[in-house]
Amino acid sequence: MDDRAQQRQLPPLPTTVIPPQRYSGDAAYAEEVAKIFRRSWMFVGFADDLRNDNDFITAEIAGTSVLVQNFDGELRAFHNVCTHRYSLIHLRPCGNGKPVCPYHGWVFNKDGVPVGIPGNREQFGFSEEDRRRLALPRFEVAVRGRFVFVRLEAGGTSLDEQLGAYGLVLDHLSETFTDRIDDGILPWAANWKAGVESVLEVYHVDATHPETFKKFTKKVWDCSYEKEHSRGTTHLSDGSVRWWDGVNQKMGLPRSEMLRNYDHFFVFPNLAIGITHGSLMSVQTYDPVDPDHCNLHYRLFLGETSKPQTKGGAARKAVEDNLRGFNVQVLREDQVVSEAAHKGLKQVTRPAVPGWGEERIFAFHKAYLDRMAAE
Structure with missing residues (x-):
């Protein structure tokens, strides 16, 4: 049977996709920040880094710096910008320390109020009411399993409602994958949507990853959908299965x-989680920087070994180095083609034409367009 006959037997493809103009331009970017990134529960990190009093993490949500802080066992999220002269408060991705502005030493409490202002009487004479007016803007924070989420704009659905059935998936992953073996950020010269699309399909694998991911899997791709989110499953190659069985x-x-x-x-709008042979978890976010740039934040996890004597040993280190190197190589290969696609998107007006090997892109595009159509 020739290709044309095979094509005629396929069901019709969806036709609605994001227009190229939505991948660049300040106006389009500002609209999606307002309608998607401020209204969504956004993954910002792991509860692993927030176990103790005064532990904190920071994150950027489409241009808004956020801090999540443990105040004697209670997590609270604030704008990570001092209300005095607008310095960032916490400068590190995570750590332990009270919210103290490094510029002039203002100290904020669990309500975001500056309770420690050096030289207040001589410099400002702020009353208690004045201090409350200078409180840090507070954001919503919620945790599912070990995954921490923040929402900038109050109201709307709960985190559990947004996740749907994938909440149980995050619970399971949180119990299984406890040992973080890598954590890094790759700056990409591409719109965040172009980055997301690179992980939602396997059609590009042969051309983009001929020496890496292509050898890792078979040509089987099953997709399913949950609310705005999606799942794709492919079978590992026989060689990959043997390697992982031996490692396990x-x-x-x-x-x-x-x-x-x-x-x-994939959890809309920008969280991607890959599980390999039930043994390795890769967590990626495509964090918008501006219309033409995003940061790919990646993390790798293994489960806790039942053979403690192997932890820290040469064999374990070799396995972890292998996994880290493979992961970064694949991401850099995706970076090349995502940046190339971004350049091309700025030169055309005709919508893209994804095929069935890219079907999850249609679901992503529908969720995006539905959000953008909302008031």
Whole structure:
């Protein structure tokens, strides 16, 4: 049977996609920041970094610097910008310390109020009411499993409602993958949507990843959908299965019984989670910087070994180095084509034409366009 006959047997493809003009330009970017990134529960980090009093994490949500701080066991989220002269308060991605502005030493409490102002009487004479007016803007914070989310604009659905059935997935992943082995950021010269699209399909694998991901999987791709989110599952190659079985046995790594292949989850708008052989978790966010740039923040996790004697050993280190190197190589290959696509998107007006190997892109585009149409 020739290709044309095979094509005629395929069901019709969706036709609605994001127009190229939405991938650049300040006006389009400002609108999606207002309608998507400020209204969505955004993944910002892991509760692992917030276990103790005064532990904190920081994140950028489409141009807004956010801090999440542990105040004696209670997590609260604030704008990470001092209300005095607008310095960032916490300068590190995570750490332990009270919210103290490094510029002039203003100290903020769990309500975001500046309770410590050096030389207040001589410099300002602020009353208690004045201090309350200078409180940091507060954001909503919620945790599912070990995944921490922040929402900039109050109101709307709860985190559990936004996640739907994927909330249970995050619970399971949080219990299984406890050992972080890598955490890094790659700046991409591409719109965040172009970055997201690079992980939602396998059609590009042969051309983009001929020596890496292509050898890692078979040509099987099953997709399913949950609210605005999606899942894609592909089978690992026989060689990959043998390698992982050997690693699991030698290192005593746990394996998820729910996720046995390469299972990839996407949580709208920009969180991607890949599970390999039930043994490795990759967590990625495509964080917008401006219309033409995003930061790819990646993290890798293994489960806790049942053979503690292997932890820190040469064999374990070699496995972790292998996984880190492979992951970064694949991401850099995606970076090249995403940046090339971004340049091309700025030169055309005709919408793209994804095929069935890219079907999750249609779901992503629909969720995006629905959000943009909302008032």
